[in-house]
Amino acid sequence: MSTETTVAAAVDVASWMHEVASAVEAEASHLTQLDSAIGDGDHGVNMTRGFRAVLEKVDGSQPPGKQLITAGKTLVSTVGGASGPLWGTALRRAGRAVGDAPALDGPALAGALEAALAGVVELGAAEPGDKTMVDALGPAVRALRAEVEDGGDLAGAIAAATAAAEEGARSTVPMQARKGRASYLGERSVGHQDPGATSSALIVAALGRALGPQG
Ligand code: ADP
Ligand code: MG
Numbered sequence: 001m002s003t004e005t006t007v008a009a010a011v012d013v014a015s016w017m018h019e020v021a022s023a024v025e026a027e028a029s030h031l032t033q034l035d036s037a038i039g040d041g042d043h044g045v046n047m048t049r050g051f052r053a054v055l056e057k058v059d060g061s062q063p064p065g066k067q068l069i070t071a072g073k074t075l076v077s078t079v080g081g082a083s084g085p086l087w088g089t090a091l092r093r094a095g096r097a098v099g100d101a102p103a104l105d106g107p108a109l110a111g112a113l114e115a116a117l118a119g120v121v122e123l124g125a126a127e128p129g130d131k132t133m134v135d136a137l138g139p140a141v142r143a144l145r146a147e148v149e150d151g152g153d154l155a156g157a158i159a160a161a162t163a164a165a166e167e168g169a170r171s172t173v174p175m176q177a178r179k180g181r182a183s184y185l186g187e188r189s190v191g192h193q194d195p196g197a198t199s200s201a202l203i204v205a206a207l208g209r210a211l212g213p214q215g
Helices: 013-026 028-038 043-057 064-078 083-098 106-124 134-149 154-171 181-189 195-207
Strands: none
Touching: 013 028, 013 043, 013 064, 013 195, 028 043, 028 181, 028 195, 043 064, 043 083, 043 195, 064 083, 083 106, 083 195, 106 134, 106 154, 134 154, 134 195, 154 195
């Protein structure tokens, strides 16, 4: 009926993975450029290869938790760089947190992203301020949770998370890297944006293009 509005109430995981694959591919040369400055210049290639493989493996007819676990396993097995195991663990943990939930609505997404962040921190031991993906993902997860707790709609919560992730990625510029390859540069890592924080902001932003009605 014309008077009905469809509320975007859940994230479709297969659409999210599709949007991430497109975004990291479109930004691959930028990500590689950032990684060339403070790493080994493979971040764009790593992310593109990983999420292309995810698209081949993820079955959109499966429940969201299962899709996330498949995506995570695929990243771990296809990406050699640090970002593969880190994002792979993140998505696997997210999937486990979602469990058998039928849809990735606001509370489920908040729980999933909190579990993802916890997995990254457990594996990589990065703290806020270490100039890693944690500096983008952490603020995003907290912003999303706060909006969901406030009863905001999912699109608004994701918009807040995206703004926080982008701000977090920019905040890595003046930081000195204390984890990963960039840490080998010591003070010379200062003045460059972290590639993993940058791609993490793309991954969070992609959530906003993967919204649909619940169930
Ligand atoms: P590699 O560093 O093995 O070449 P990538 O270039 O794909 O892997 O990814 C680099 C990104 O991984 C960094 O920009 C950083 O955000 C992230 N990273 C590296 N080590 C850690 C860590 N211990 N914890 C969290 N993130 C990390
Ligand atoms: Mg690299």
